Amino acid sequence: MDPVHIIGAGISGLGTAHYLAKQGIPSIIHEVGSYAGGRAACIKSGDHSFEIGGKNFSSAWPRFNALLEEFNLTEFEDQHPGFHIVMNDTLVALQKSKTLAGDLRLASAIGTRGAFQFRNFLAFARQNADKLNYTSGLIEQVEKTWDHTTIDNHFTKKLATGPLRLFSIIMGAAEPSELYPSLMMLFASGFGKGSHHAIAGGIGQFHDNLAAEKDIRFGSRVTRILTHNGHVAGLELKDENGAHVVPASRVISTVPANVFKHLVELPAYGRVAVEALRYFPLAMINVVYDAPVFKEGVHSIMFEPGAPLGHCSANRLHTPHHVRYTLSGKAAREILDKPDHELVRIAEETFSKRMPINANRTHVHVARHSGGICGYAPHFTGLKKDLLRSVESISGLEIAGDYLEGHTMEGCLTSADLAVSRLLANTTERSQAA
Ligand SMILES: Cc1cc2nc3c(=O)[nH]c(=O)nc-3n(C[C@H](O)[C@H](O)[C@H](O)COP(=O)(O)OP(=O)(O)OC[C@H]3O[C@@H](n4cnc5c(N)ncnc54)[C@H](O)[C@@H]3O)c2cc1C
Structure with missing residues (x-):
């Protein structure tokens, strides 16, 4: 059987190869980089492994948890019980399991009106958590009611620049003035749903299991998906052998939308949809110190x-000496072209204003996600239908990725599973028609 060609070895690409293998279908993954995992990779540096992006998962995610079970990965570490947000120049706690005292402190920081808005917003997200996704109808209703303007225009200023900015910065790397309510509702539905953990020893083990026995061609950049008479005909590649073409009749692209749009000519309505998707760049700095840096019940700070620092947290609850600094948001984007040592200095300087660092660095790793994190688009449900319809117009082509079902590892796996199902359904339909 001809292999399916997959573009990208991030979690969407690895997941796609895995779901194909479950159906007995071979695949070849083309990956421009030298490692698997993409924006959720775990990079070895000296005697440390650094998680440079996605790592936390929810016990409520069906596909991710099914794979953990399949791979016999059973050792997990709890995620932080809450956040501290810098508001009015002090640290205000936002606990996931709420307490009256916590609520009162938060209410005094964001005001009574803001507190009511926040309570109503979270209640809606929690009550409808199972229906707030890009495959049910509810998110479309949210889009119709709310997406006429950005998040900041819907709420009090203190709420939008405080607790709600937490969602936009941590999950979208963007300001509330740059994202739309439907996306925030999608994020918030995951907040407090299930329990949140990370894999002991790092997310790399998850990727290693997914990558096992797969044919991954590292250092292979796909520059074009070739089509002929509305069918996929091949891939134009650049690898160690230079530029060349490989014949292919079935291709699943799993690269981010801002890469995919340059690989193939879509019908106009598909181009409009893919152009509307926004990505926000950020840098992730891992620093290990020789003494604890987080103290006094603080594990995670939202600036x-x-x-210039959007957010930072202890890598794990029990590692207050290992800090993940995330340079995200508008101010961070202005400095991302500075050299690594400058970014580290700026991150530490910002952090020290809230918590003095009385420790020395022992390991530093700087990762730049210059392609960015997906901030979706207003009224995305309709755009997604157009995008999928435009891809469907090229037979043998499918897409998966962080821009279709939510940009979490579960969203990526869902998109991979759905892409495989669509590809197989279309192949069967074509062979029956012939
Ligand atoms: C800082 C940060 C923290 C995050 N935290 C979490 C979290 O805690 N939990 C969670 O669930 N999610 C989290 N996410 C989101 C999650 O990491 C991403 O949604 C997910 O990793 C995206 O995977 P992907 O496979 O769709 O894309 P990518 O990981 O971007 O994979 C695409 C792959 O394609 C390759 N590629 C690109 N162009 C080409 C080409 N032309 N030819 C061949 N290969 C190409 C790239 O090198 C890459 O390996 C986080 C993201 C970031 C950035």
């Missing part, structure tokens, strides 16, 4: 608007 104020205008700070």
